[in-house]
Amino acid sequence: MDSNETSMGVANLDAFADTLIELAANDHDILVTASDSRGSGRVTPFAEKYPDQFIEIGIAEQNLVGVSAGLASMGKKVFVVSPACFLTARALEQIKNDVAYSDHPVKVIGISAGVSYGVLGTTHHSLHDLAALQAINNIDIVVPADNFETGQAIRAAVVHPRPIYIRLGKKAMPILHDPTTHFEIGKAIQLTPVREEYDVALIATGETVAPAFFASQLLAEQGLASCVLSVHSLRPFDEQVVEQAATHSKSIVTVEEHSVNGGLGSRVASFLMQAGVFRPLRIVGIPDEHTVTGSQDEIFNHYGISAQGLAQTALQLLKKETV
Amino acid sequence: MDSNETSMGVANLDAFADTLIELAANDHDILVTASDSRGSGRVTPFAEKYPDQFIEIGIAEQNLVGVSAGLASMGKKVFVVSPACFLTARALEQIKNDVAYSDHPVKVIGISAGVSYGVLGTTHHSLHDLAALQAINNIDIVVPADNFETGQAIRAAVVHPRPIYIRLGKKAMPILHDPTTHFEIGKAIQLTPVREEYDVALIATGETVAPAFFASQLLAEQGLASCVLSVHSLRPFDEQVVEQAATHSKSIVTVEEHSVNGGLGSRVASFLMQAGVFRPLRIVGIPDEHTVTGSQDEIFNHYGISAQGLAQTALQLLKKETV
Amino acid sequence: MALLNFITHRNKYSNSEMMTHYPNTTDHYRALQAKSLLYRKTLLKLIYSAKAGHTGGSLSCVDLLNVLYNHVMDITPQNFTQMNRDHYIHSKGHAVEALYAVLADKGFFPWEALETVGKYGSNFVGHPTRDIPGIEQNTGALGHGLAFAVGMALAAKKDGLTNRIFTIMGDGELVEGSIWEASASAAHYKLDNLVAIVDRNTLQISGQTEDVMAMEPLEDKFKAFGYAVCHVDGNDIAALVDLFDQLPFEKGKPNLVLAHTTKGKGISFIEDKAPWHHKVPSETEFEIALRELGLAENDLEVVDGLE
Amino acid sequence: MALLNFITHRNKYSNSEMMTHYPNTTDHYRALQAKSLLYRKTLLKLIYSAKAGHTGGSLSCVDLLNVLYNHVMDITPQNFTQMNRDHYIHSKGHAVEALYAVLADKGFFPWEALETVGKYGSNFVGHPTRDIPGIEQNTGALGHGLAFAVGMALAAKKDGLTNRIFTIMGDGELVEGSIWEASASAAHYKLDNLVAIVDRNTLQISGQTEDVMAMEPLEDKFKAFGYAVCHVDGNDIAALVDLFDQLPFEKGKPNLVLAHTTKGKGISFIEDKAPWHHKVPSETEFEIALRELGLAENDLEVVDGLE
């Protein structure tokens, strides 16, 4: 689909909350736990509709995760709904030990992730979560790009046998996939038509898939072919599709709402370098500096995470290669 | 120096504690804070010698870091001494917000890091710390290889103007550098003679530098030239020396006591790929799996972090390249 | 600019003069009350302009900040680089608009600087940061301020300083375990130079604190953790002045003030309403709010016959 | 192998039979006392063989574990996969050797399995993990067990189960704020099916708990956080049996047992000595320890004229 066709959806957080309301109707083992975060997590309607399936812990993220692990050990399907920044910093040890190491299939929902909180600043940004969790064994990591991926991820999470972290933003997202798209945790999705050769592979995750997709349209206007991937799963990481995209591309731009260290870009670079697939590459994300103040959009633009910015980066990379 | 020349030193933790005792004699602003960790941190003698410069917080790592930030804001030179696993998981949000974001020059000393605690298991391993902290802006990261680097790092830390994390192990380390070696935070050190061309660059950090160095001797016996780097600083990261080593090498093996995701290897791969320096590369570290039970040595051997294992990896990589 | 016009149009008590050691006269109280009204107007304007901010919690703690900065604490732009002055940590960092108003009034930065709050590239983000003159610590994640304050108080004791370290926490914030870790250490080290204040407005984002996660009896909890505990009406200027004049409450014990406040204090339709935690006033709401504050200003001056 | 020889040479009370609902006779107490001696011998042997482990804290809590597993709790290898049995979380995970001894005796795994404790590739690491039959949660980082137990107790309440959730914490561990977060939530949700036990041995690694970080008055703290609090001599089998028979202490309140113990209990030269937290006995020390335990076994049988 191209940008003319893309219509606006709701925030992935809303898609998450709607899906969960639907699923919980027939599954009383589904629980939502929250830390004074039901509003931000859009689960107030859930709490009102299923008061027996909603557990409030108050402002205590460590306890939130610990209690949720205990609930899960008793057979509950627990969705922990709290800001990504607090879950993966304040409660990181609980995620590491109580959930991942102890292997309870808790569904950790990091809400308003990345720089979603915009002007609230670094205390509220989660730009380290993908790095930290990728370095902790036994927790799958899913970062949905749009409402479709979100709904599918939540449905999959309910029955997922392992701990899982799902990272969601709070801004309305364009609809990027048609509803018949195959979604599977661990399998990347290609948004652009399959070709023999691409000028650039735009490998993105989460809320940066949309600008990557729109960048591919700008590049197409200049006669350049892109392979846009939504790598919604950081773990399991889809080596096969990434390798294939890279092999068939002249250059690679990775895009993420995360520090340029330790997230998707690092993963792609590490994998390709070890696989012997050598291509000019740029990791676009939030650079290792004091993050600029602004809304999510302003921060994205500032760091070139926009259709324009990404197209520009791709062009520079290609020029550099051909010069 | 070769392995015949290397003599055994003490644990880096002991080198740290000794250096601090020396420095604190003339600097009453140096404080050590601990969380029932003075024994593990080898700072009991410090606490006894300078009771006014030692602050016990009890088993409360979050408070430990928060209090230390407050002390630093009042002009104290605070060394926070606590297990790396707890500091960078339990207290990660305090490191992120109270120290790094707030820019207090706290010296966070992660003791018994990596898999130093051996059979105590994953709760006590810190295999995610380098990933998490590299993704958090404004905290320098130093992982000394031997007693010399440790002593130098501690001396530098006292006057370091920024937050800094120093990661130490508890096993006796061979002496790898002679005392006249130039040490500077942010500058990697080459342990092998400079040549025009190397068969392999062994790029290591912390307690894995020793096996990397010994691997280079095994490789030399097979007529292969190695460039062994101790990348003691992950931040600032020495792009120049790493690029130079890579450019002059046929292949690269990175080595670290950390998850293969998000640590030194990821950093090297991301950097080289973006710099356009393409070489066959292997990231050796603790793989993304349930860590095997054993002592640090047994775990190292299990995962090929040994002179033999690393030489083997290098040979395979070179064979692969030439086949 | 609208905001600037507004904030430069201050009431007659606006000045950045330190009011410490003023005799506790009616005049003094009235001057402080007028400042509170100014701060309320300013913070509402900030939130209204930025279309974001924490309305309820800023309004509930603004009288506390007022009395601290204008009567109790020795903190000025002039002495800010010195150690042996008082120190303040805004643990409930989301209520930053109240703090911005007070710091501007104290002369830490020009009022105009506030026009950039929440804007792209501004240092004035939605939580306190050390990028702002007058702010000592980046807060915003709840439960961090007290530990930091303990560290400062400990350093002050070690150096034989005579100053005090103040911090204001939310009541919802008290569930964070880090508060209790810090409390234990404050008592352990006998930090009677530490003044921990709870903005006990009984509300947090999701509703009544006791419904969300009950923490009463708070006095028992704090006493058991080693504090000297005092209750006060946290929106009553005179009561606050009187209480803080008695510091330290007990030698060798950290001080804990349970300041009973009304969330959204001062604006009828905002008071004691959970959704106003971070609701932004509409144009009409903003105008009514200003009118209510204007009436209060008139009252203050009429009643006391000052006009 | 030496370890196996040792642990199969058990005293006459060794069996994996459940002792719940036994009448509280002298015989019953004596049987339990004998088990404690067996566990002490086993855990010392484990630590001596592995040349690593937590001696003091294992010895202090072993009587508690004994009474819980052999008198109070309904947990067996047979019912382990069921939800409506009792549950146990070893929050002070470092004292794993005591737990390993008890679980072996309960038949969760053969005694021989203990020979691999701490060995390369073994599932028996130095802290509890779910890789070991009978263990429900990986612990070892302090301050995690209670929150997890709260989650279990909450699930049990939701499902209308009648079981209880037990956990033992160290007293040094209590400084962790997560303990207080979990405590508040236990009271908030009225979890009278939760039994939190403090191994109050007054020591932690660095010395006396009150010197390291004072937490007294513990009873006041726990009461203020909403528990029904009981004191007991945590090394007195009969006292423990009597106390736990009274569960729940108060309807609608979580139960908190302040179990006053001696760290290193049972071995004269280990008792109440901080360095024995994780000291490993030398050969001589090990032999003396075994002799002391042997004498105690003799005493037990002679005094009661059972031989």
Ligand SMILES: Cc1ncc(C[n+]2csc(CCOP(=O)(O)OP(=O)(O)O)c2C)c(N)n1
């Ligand atoms: C660690 C952390 N968790 C959650 C939040 C999100 N948050 C911001 S304000 C707030 C409610 C605070 O309530 P309270 O402490 O009572 O403050 P007040 O009523 O004074 O505004 C929450 C949950 C946060 N900022 N930090």
Ligand SMILES: Cc1ncc(C[n+]2csc(CCOP(=O)(O)OP(=O)(O)O)c2C)c(N)n1
């Ligand atoms: C979060 C955390 N911090 C530190 C440690 C290291 N540690 C292991 S045991 C121990 C002392 C525990 O003392 P206490 O709770 O009194 O246990 P006991 O005396 O019963 O052995 C410490 C600090 C840990 N395991 N977890």
Ligand SMILES: [Mg+2]
């Ligand atoms: Mg409140």
Ligand SMILES: [Mg+2]
């Ligand atoms: Mg103890």
